[in-house]
Amino acid sequence: MAATGPKWSLYPILGIIAFFEFLFGGTHIFYCSPLFFLYFPFINAVFGLVASFHAIFLRYPNRCDFYLQLTCSVLGTIFFFFSLMESYCIDEFKNSDQEIKDGICHGLKYRAIGMMNSCNSILGNLQTSILSKLGYDPTTSSENIRFFTSISLTILSGLHLLICVLLTVYSGIETKIRLYSYHYQVVISILIILASFVHLRYCCTFFFLYLPLAIGLFSLLQGIVTWRTKCHGSTTRGINIIGAGFSVLLNAITSFGIFCWLNRNTIPHMLTRHCHWFPEREEYCLRVVHFTNPYIDWLPQETDREIAAVQITIQILLFILTCFQFAFSMKSAFSTKSQYLYY
Incomplete structure (x- = not known):
């Protein structure tokens, strides 16, 4: 990929987007947006600028360029998720107190409101002074600026992520980065363990x-075994077939878990009664969650709401991961030539 053409033009576009992310990041901190203390706009912008300028001065991409783009993609995914969540919950922060309110954003507000209040106590007078001198109402203008900043960062982070993913693919193809099925298996298995x-x-x-x-x-x-043997040998094939079966098993369990979650408030019947094996153990587990930080300071209904949100998120994530794990396990089990494993 020479330094010409539409593919290469994505690099300066990435630099421009990263530059605006950096500018909005300053506003994000100065006006004490809910997640200002994570400094994600600055981190994302710095990596984007480094990756962009590194590639602009290259005639052809190299492996360093690929790793930079891959890092930008990972960071961009995290930043986009948090930015989207902040934009969705920004209205919850209009009241600066910590009173319990209904809503899925309660958890975010509880965790961030203390830092936000501390920031406002330090920068609040300066914000008020600047807005007053410009002829704006300090209270409403600050809220509008936070909202506009969060929405802008969400859009910019989405574009940033999209461009980084495209450039990662392009750089990988141009530099002949070889990713086989067992590479994906290792990554997916680590994600399953974390989940x-x-x-x-x-x-x-x-x-x-x-x-x-x-x-x-x-x-x-x-x-690991498949990686070491390069998909050769009857033992490796057998392990991958067993792994595919385990993936189907976990996929079925998570599918049933999603079904149970959707029917969690209904009267148990012939099928949903199987959702609560060992109810005493389940009640004890939930009671432990209720009495851990930060939930010990919450109302029970708010804790139950967050538990339910986490449960459905994890179930869906495991469902997706097991689908990929099954596909790559079957690929490793029945591939006979190494080029068939190239993606």
């Missing part, structure tokens, strides 16, 4: 069986 801890912590359906953790560990072993 399994949340699955256990928030008492998801059949949490006491430890299936996500066990299957995640087996998938990691499966990926």
Whole structure:
């Protein structure tokens, strides 16, 4: 990919977007937006600018360029998620007190309102002075600026993520980065293991069986063995077939967990009564969550609301991951030539 053409033009566009992210990041901090203390706009912008200028001065991309774009994609995904959540919940922060309110944004408000109030106590007078001298009402203008900043950063972070993903793919193709099925298996298994801890912590359906953790560990072993043998040998094929079966099992359990979550407020019937095996253990698990920080200071209904939100998120995430794990396990099990594993 030479330094010409529409593909290369994405690099200066990335630099422009990163520059505006940096500018809005300053506004994001100065006006004490809810998640200002994470400094994500600055971090995302710096990596975007470095990746952009590094590529602009290259005639052809190299592996360093690929790794920079990959890092930008990962950071961009995290920043886009938090920015989207902040934009969705920005109205919850109009009242600066910490009173309990109904709404899915209560958890974010509880965790961020203290830092936001501390920031306003330091910069509030300066904000008021500047807005008053410009002829604006300090109270309403500050809220409007926060809203506009959050929305702008969400749009910019989405564009940033899209461009970084495209450039990562282009750089990988041009530099002949070889990613085989077992590479994806290792990454997916690590994500399943991480998700399994949340699955256990928030008492998801059949949490006491430890299936996500066990299957995640087996998938990691499966990926390592497949990586070492390059998909050759009957043992490797057998492990991948077993891994595919475990993926189907976990996929079925998470699908049933989603069904249970959707029917959690209905009267138990012939099928949904299986959602609550060992009810005493489930009640104890939920009681433990209620008496841990920060939930010990919340009303029970707010804690239940956040638990439900985390449960459905983890169930959907595990469902998606197991679908990919099954596909890559089957690919590794029945591929006979290395070029068939190239993506």
